[in-house]
Amino acid sequence: MGSREPLTPGAADDAASHTFIARQPILDRDEKIVGYELLSRADETAEHAPVVHTRESDSILLFHALSNFGADTLFGDKDAFVNCALDALDGDHLELIHPERMVIEIADGCPPERIAEIGARLAALRERGFRLAGGGWMLDDAFRGWLPLLSHIKIDVRNLDARAAQRLLGMAALHGKLRLVAERVETREVFERFRELGFHLFQGYYFQRPRTLGTKSISPAHGNVLQLMDLARREADPSAVETVLKRDPALSFKLLRYINSSGFGLRCEVTSFRHAVMILGYGKLFRWLAVLFATVSANSVPPALARTVITRGRLMELLALKLLPKEQCDNAFVVGIFSALDAMLGMPMEKVLGSLSLPEEVTDALLERSGVFGPFLELVEACEGGDFDRLGDLALALQLEPYGVSEAHMSALAWTETLGV
Template identity: 50%
Template sequence: MPEPSHHTAPAPQPGDPRDASTAIIARQPIVNAQREVFGYELFDRSTPAHAHTAASDAALLVNALSYAGAKALVGHKTVFINCTLASLASGHLELIHPDKVVLEIPTLGDAATPEQVAAQLTTFAQLRARGFRLAFDQSLLRRSHVGWLPMAAFIKLDMRQVAAGQAEALVRFARQHTRADIVAEKVETQAQFEFMQALGVTLFQGFWFAQPDVVHTKTMRPGQTTVLQLIDLVRKQAEIGEIEALLKRDPTLSYHLLRFINSSGFGLSCEITSFRHAVVILGLKKLFRWAALLLTTASADCPVPAVGHTAVVRGRLMELLARELLPPEEAEHAFVVGVFSLLDSMLNLPMTQALESVSLPQPVRDALLHRSGVLAPFLALTLACEQGDDQGFAHSAHVLQLSNHQVNWAHLQALAWAEALAAAPESPKTK
């Protein structure tokens, strides 16, 4: 459960550098008696600590899996995420691999009626059936919540709220009535650690071991209109080609999809490097969930930024040129090179950092990072077209054995394609 608010990083204020373009996630390790990391509890520091809602749960999931790069954040360790009761029934939990996540669930308090307590059991049972493990605090051990005891995989005992004499009784009760692992949290002294260890507790969390690390990462938030268009296409069960076309139109959206589907929380054993493959792997149901989740952090609608439009033109031009000489799969890789060639400008980061959290085929990385490999000449020719570099144009066209007519015609087609996409009608927001 979260540390008290006076230990949390303050939420970004207007004008603060940590604005909507920065995701702020804190992680605190949960360790065993040998101080080896068992897992990490994640906290959303982009919003005030008191504003924990179903929406903030969804935002944390987006940030952890898409923006911050879950592999870098938690590796292969178990992730503990605080949830509101309202968020447990929402669709965003369908997007993550249950083996990776423990859901920390608040109790209802002593004033809860037996009917209110019982009403949550169906949701808990469904989550457990899907493979999620549930964690509760010491309030679970009160008489009012006895019906929840079989649902617990972890019980957290707060060392600031549990007296020494009470701790022994709570540990004994938990062992008698649950199969849960006990976590001593908010451990701040060696004496607390040794006392709980003597009671047989094997998992620990608190400032005595480590304070939360705070991870700041630059984000690119897709526009609400584009996300709504994606939702509308999925709702109408559009052809994969239509969905792929929308992803190609918006570098921000396609960037997040590849980051998300290749995150450790999604649980795939192989990396996905194609937009079409990503859509097929996700399926329409999960794609709808992902888009709805992304909508919670989408930016307000605004005209397509010039840099995004340029990236789309580059991608389409490289794809058309590559089709003349390369197999279809390589032509798709050429599109990715073009559309991601401005990620450093979009994120205001060096390209090496911009590509750290997105999985891309090696030929794509070689072209973007080193201007080498089979796709590099196509990128060079595209940049020459864009910049009006006659000498560079002539050299690159010669290397690829493409005529001026072929290149100029492809460039015109790419410009027309990008303009048509930008002028495409918006999905109605009221439907």
């Protein structure tokens, strides 16, 4: 395993900001976790969402869940219950997620004059495959038309007597698969009482208070996000989109983590930027970028660190072109540009890669400097550090001329300069 030059001290703190999301488990009658409700948090000590639900706050929560944490980290193979304001039910952010394991929970009441309008939005979501949940207020006569669309009704059981519970269960039984969720279950006695009555799912402090999870997230440059939005809007050639992604490691990291997240619902692994753009399509890419822009902090990756990893990526790509099949050169670039994610995020590389689905040969190179790309990365780092003795040995081991490696390095540096980083 080769030595690694330490990158700029403090770079991680400058490059990363913290994002927090709380989750509370939802359990079945056998006390097995079947899902998590995801909740916004301003910081690690906050006990409540920082704002009331709005179209913007709901979209930002979903973006953080998929692009900063990753669906696998937050809810794994369970369902995710996500609150949604009435005015966000037709929001673009819902285009960014795969409906298979998402339960959209309507977070507030609905005025009588909007019942038909909101009902149509719920029907459209159900048609797309989302499951829908609501509060006990949806059992009022005015909302009976919505009940066939719902999969869950959440009931605050703190002051619910047995007779009222039986009436609710009877109404749920009339609508087939509608499941009643007992909320605010705070003692074993309450859980057992409503389980015996026939409630299907349970949530409350007895099982677990909402637990806040935090992660460091690196922010791409505003200018790159805006440029990509313009390219997506104009449906530019994919190579132009790929060029912008290649000059912003934070942006490319978020995109690959998002598109490979289980919440996206993709059945194959995406590792190249061009493939990611083609899979997403320009419409969905634009929506993802719009939400990203709303969440970008003032702190992006320090320019010096960005230039370092971009040059690494380009040099890896140039060297790979000399020895490897063309289809592997994209992965060589990914290895180079992601080789300092640990420094950017201030956490071990193993933990970073746990949230990003990458081919084994890429992770082997990043973690151990082994596999197909490991020797290339070691060579690039030696070239970068001016270790000419080691550079010569590593180049010869790959059957490359040291002079040719130095020439490729100069070309990579020049290429990075053309990007304006």
